[in-house]
Amino acid sequence: MFKRIIHSVFIRSLLVVISIGLFVACKEEKKKIIINFPHTDLSTENLIPKPLKIIPTHNAFGLNKSTVIYTSQTNNGFNKVGYFLSEKIKQKTGLDIPVNKTTTNTIDKFIYINKSDSVALKNKEAYQLYITKDTIIINAKTAEGAFRGIQTLRQLIPYTSNDTLTDYRLWPIPTGKIIDSPNYNYRGTMLDVARHFFSVADVKKYLDLIAYYKINVLHLHLTDDQGWRIEIKSWPKLTSVGGHSEVGGGKGGFYTQEEYKDIVSYAAERHILIIPEIDMPGHTNAASVSYPFLNGNGKTPKPYTGMRVGFSTFNTKKDTTYSFINNVVQEIAAITPGPYLHIGGDESHVTKKRDYHYFVKKVEAIVNKHNKQVIGWGEIIQATTNTSSVAQHWRTKKNAVIASNKGSKIILSPAKNTYLDMKYDSLSKHGLDWAGHISVTDAYNWAPENYITEIPNNAILGIEAPLWSETISTISELEYLAFPRIIGYAELGWTNKENREWENYKIRLANQVPYLKHMNVNYYPSPLIEWK
Ligand code: ACM
Numbered sequence: 001m002f003k004r005i006i007h008s009v010f011i012r013s014l015l016v017v018i019s020i021g022l023f024v025a026c027k028e029e030k031k032k033i034i035i036n037f038p039h040t041d042l043s044t045e046n047l048i049p050k051p052l053k054i055i056p057t058h059n060a061f062g063l064n065k066s067t068v069i070y071t072s073q074t075n076n077g078f079n080k081v082g083y084f085l086s087e088k089i090k091q092k093t094g095l096d097i098p099v100n101k102t103t104t105n106t107i108d109k110f111i112y113i114n115k116s117d118s119v120a121l122k123n124k125e126a127y128q129l130y131i132t133k134d135t136i137i138i139n140a141k142t143a144e145g146a147f148r149g150i151q152t153l154r155q156l157i158p159y160t161s162n163d164t165l166t167d168y169r170l171w172p173i174p175t176g177k178i179i180d181s182p183n184y185n186y187r188g189t190m191l192d193v194a195r196h197f198f199s200v201a202d203v204k205k206y207l208d209l210i211a212y213y214k215i216n217v218l219h220l221h222l223t224d225d226q227g228w229r230i231e232i233k234s235w236p237k238l239t240s241v242g243g244h245s246e247v248g249g250g251k252g253g254f255y256t257q258e259e260y261k262d263i264v265s266y267a268a269e270r271h272i273l274i275i276p277e278i279d280m281p282g283h284t285n286a287a288s289v290s291y292p293f294l295n296g297n298g299k300t301p302k303p304y305t306g307m308r309v310g311f312s313t314f315n316t317k318k319d320t321t322y323s324f325i326n327n328v329v330q331e332i333a334a335i336t337p338g339p340y341l342h343i344g345g346d347e348s349h350v351t352k353k354r355d356y357h358y359f360v361k362k363v364e365a366i367v368n369k370h371n372k373q374v375i376g377w378g379e380i381i382q383a384t385t386n387t388s389s390v391a392q393h394w395r396t397k398k399n400a401v402i403a404s405n406k407g408s409k410i411i412l413s414p415a416k417n418t419y420l421d422m423k424y425d426s427l428s429k430h431g432l433d434w435a436g437h438i439s440v441t442d443a444y445n446w447a448p449e450n451y452i453t454e455i456p457n458n459a460i461l462g463i464e465a466p467l468w469s470e471t472i473s474t475i476s477e478l479e480y481l482a483f484p485r486i487i488g489y490a491e492l493g494w495t496n497k498e499n500r501e502w503e504n505y506k507i508r509l510a511n512q513v514p515y516l517k518h519m520n521v522n523y524y525p526s527p528l529i530e531w532k
Contacts, residue, residue, distance in 0.1 A: 054177075152178060202478065228243055329366050333367075343360075347379075393413060424437060484509055
């Protein structure tokens with residue numbers, strides 16, 4: 001039987017073939033089985049985002065049932081990273097890998113997730129991955145860095161084992177060293193749950209998918225003209241009235257505060273920050289339908305299920321508007337552990353310019369009072385006074401330049417490059433096209449570093465790819481627009497410019513199919529990619 005096994009492995013091993021000795025304790029006798037691993041070049045693995053440095057040593061670690069995970073115990077977060085890895089290994093291979101357990105079983109492989117104070121690990125998300133024949137070490141200064149590191153390891157574990165040895169199956173992982181650190185500290189995506197509502201389960205699936213590609217921010221666009229999606233206990237009609245509409249006339253929906261907290265903690269387990277957005281003073285029709293005193297456009301507010309923008313505004317002159325906003329910000333700040341609260345501020349076309357500036361300054365102060373930093377769409381930067389306020393560039397470059405000149409940071413979300421709701425091409429089943437078509441190539445083939453020549457790279461906090469939901473209402477439609485483009489944005493955010501190259505990326509992207517299939521992702525099979 002072994003002869004047949006070795007023969008079949010040999011046939012499949014046309015690439016570099018390395019022999020690894022594996023001692024297997026059989027019931028009757030001790031045998032040394034020679035297993036030939038077909039693929040052992042760490043530098044040609046299909047990792048996304050591409051790491052900073054990869055040094056292959058052309059051998060293999062055979063992940064198997066006698067592998068154990070140990071983690072640093074000085075920081076509870078490392079323990080959790082170990083359990084997360086063990087669970088993902090189980091889902092992929094069926095192997096039950098113990099974490100921090102003493103065992104009487106034969107152990108021949110170790111994975112150490114190690115808290116290290118190495119000066120080389122400057123960035124809190126940096127990690128080093130050392131893979132030898134029988135040990136894998138992940139060094140990181142923080143649990144966050146360790147978590148990013150195990151995503152790389154997950155991507156290195158093949159979907160199929162060396163399937164010939166049914167009792168002693170091995171999942172070969174190429175040996176070598178990976179030194180990695182992010183290009184930008186903010187690597188985000190946004191989901192519009194206001195135009196169409198997405199369930200907690202949908203959001204969790206999206207979080208799972210983006211975590212695999214090292215994205216670390218999910219911005220939730222929680223309110224808009226068509227619906228209000230977050231429970232505010234002091235203003236219950238926001239959801240009992242404003243939560244039940246959406247584009248096209250569907251039933252809408254909203255998150256209770258408990259559900260929102262569940263999303264926040266699920267994201268935190270993946271070291272992803274949730275940024276809640278309450279869009280104002282425009283995009284507020286649903287709030288004004290719930291509480292008409294808020295309305296400032298002079299018309300009687302009615303539920304809106306269309307797709308126009310720019311017709312609504314809060315009344316910026318009333319004190320009661322600001323008491324309302326204070327309550328909303330206070331309740332959301334209390335259940336949001338991250339440092340940011342997004343105040344929208346886009347397309348307030350029916351708010352007078354002077355009133356808009358007055359409003360943004362007042363709301364900035366309210367947000368700061370509740371110990372949060374403001375993020376807003378580019379327009380807000382004309383009015384903000386605190387340099388900790390961040391401008392999210394989406395359309396007008398001038399606003400990004402103003403932000404930089406003021407000393408504020410910028411998040412790059414240029415619509416024509418990063419909007420996930422733009423169609424891929426004229427044949428796209430979903431999506432809009434007001435900012436143009438964004439093919440899989442276009443999505444990847446630009447450099448945030450040079451996007452706005454007047455602003456220095458250190459003014460850029462990072463990039464974010466927003467997914468607006470006017471034309472999508474199911475997770476499958478969400479996936480069609482987000483995948484595969486979001487994978488490219490993950491690489492633009494993480495991988496430095498020197499390591500990014502379309503021809504190389506598109507091969508790695510083509511090889512994401514096993515993962516996307518395993519996760520049941522309805523990705524758009526762009527003809528520009530030779531999918532595997
Ligand atoms: C936006 O697309 N209105 C920010």
